[in-house]
Amino acid sequence: MANQRDTLSNPISTAPIGIFDSGVGGLTVLREIKRQLPNESILYVGDTARLPYGDRTPEEILQFVREIMTWMMAQGTKMVMMACNTSSALALEEVQAEFPIPILGLIYPGARAAAKAGQRIGVIATPATVASDAYRQAILEVDASKQVWQIGCPQFVPLIEQDRLQDATTIEVAKTYLQPLIEAEIDTLIYGCTHYPHLAPVFKTFLPDAIQRIDPAQSMVKAAAKELELLDLKSAISGRPTQFFVSGCPEQFAHNATRWLQKTPQVQQVNFASFVVS
Ligand code: DGL
Numbered sequence: 223m224a225n226q227r228d229t230l231s232n233p234i235s236t237a238p239i240g241i242f243d244s245g246v247g248g249l250t251v252l253r254e255i256k257r258q259l260p261n262e263s264i265l266y267v268g269d270t271a272r273l274p275y276g277d278r279t280p281e282e283i284l285q286f287v288r289e290i291m292t293w294m295m296a297q298g299t300k301m302v303m304m305a306c307n308t309s310s311a312l313a314l315e316e317v318q319a320e321f322p323i324p325i326l327g328l329i330y331p332g333a334r335a336a337a338k339a340g341q342r343i344g345v346i347a348t349p350a351t352v353a354s355d356a357y358r359q360a361i362l363e364v365d366a367s368k369q370v371w372q373i374g375c376p377q378f379v380p381l382i383e384q385d386r387l388q389d390a391t392t393i394e395v396a397k398t399y400l401q402p403l404i405e406a407e408i409d410t411l412i413y414g415c416t417h418y419p420h421l422a423p424v425f426k427t428f429l430p431d432a433i434q435r436i437d438p439a440q441s442m443v444k445a446a447a448k449e450l451e452l453l454d455l456k457s458a459i460s461g462r463p464t465q466f467f468v469s470g471c472p473e474q475f476a477h478n479a480t481r482w483l484q485k486t487p488q489v490q491q492v493n494f495a496s497f498v499v500s
Pocket of ligand 1: 243244245247248273274275276277305306307308309348351379414415416417
């Protein structure tokens with residue numbers, strides 16, 4: 223997929239970067255990529271037919287990630303950023319060993335940023351991410367003196383995917399999940415699911431401002447930018463518009479994504495399950 227216009231730098235540098243999530247959560251990562259790496263062309267995958275990932279088994283998640291990675295390779299992506307914490311927690315190391323392009327996850331960048339920011343760290347994440355204990359382990363690896371509280375928040379992803387951010391229910395659900403972390407007097411909160419930064423305005427209504435919010439995407443994209451430089455893969459010319467692919471209903475994704483993209487995207491449907499891992 224190299225762009226023939228760019229003859230001066232590495233021809234692969236204009237190939238797209240792939241990012242994937244179960245749904246609209248990856249848009250919070252896309253926003254960060256647009257901010258830090260504005261020249262890159264992006265292929266966005268939302269595996270909407272199989273969300274929420276957070277309720278899936280580790281085996282299912284690994285299978286889905288392998289299928290998406292196989293599809294990403296067929297599209298000629300030069301790098302993949304997992305825009306999904308659940309996949310990062312449960313499948314990163316396996317697919318890094320199986321596919322010959324750089325693949326980045328969110329857990330270590332998020333853990334390092336949080337360990338730098340505070341001492342009493344709360345993590346909100348999907349049930350699968352919490353069950354993996356990936357954040358606690360990664361934070362303690364950086365600094366064993368940190369204290370970590372992890373809360374699984376199974377209702378957040380369905381509420382966000384159903385476009386119910388303004389519902390009175392959403393704030394009540396958020397208060398219930400966050401209350402134990404407020405009582406634990408955390409000083410730092412990790413958004414351990416890429417859907418959750420969409421809830422920032424809801425959290426702001428009741429969560430003390432003194433609690434620092436960590437969006438792991440900021441650090442992951444920073445690490446990706448460094449890696450692109452190092453490998454001479456950074457695009458020097460402005461990229462193509464982001465292309466969106468989902469496994470579920472394209473119209474529903476386009477409708478939901480419009481709020482965050484400030485325009486209605488063109489969305490294509492792909493059956494990732496047909497991309498069998500050989
Ligand atoms: N947004 C994803 C994450 O960061 C997955 C959410 C889900 O589908 O449960 O974990």
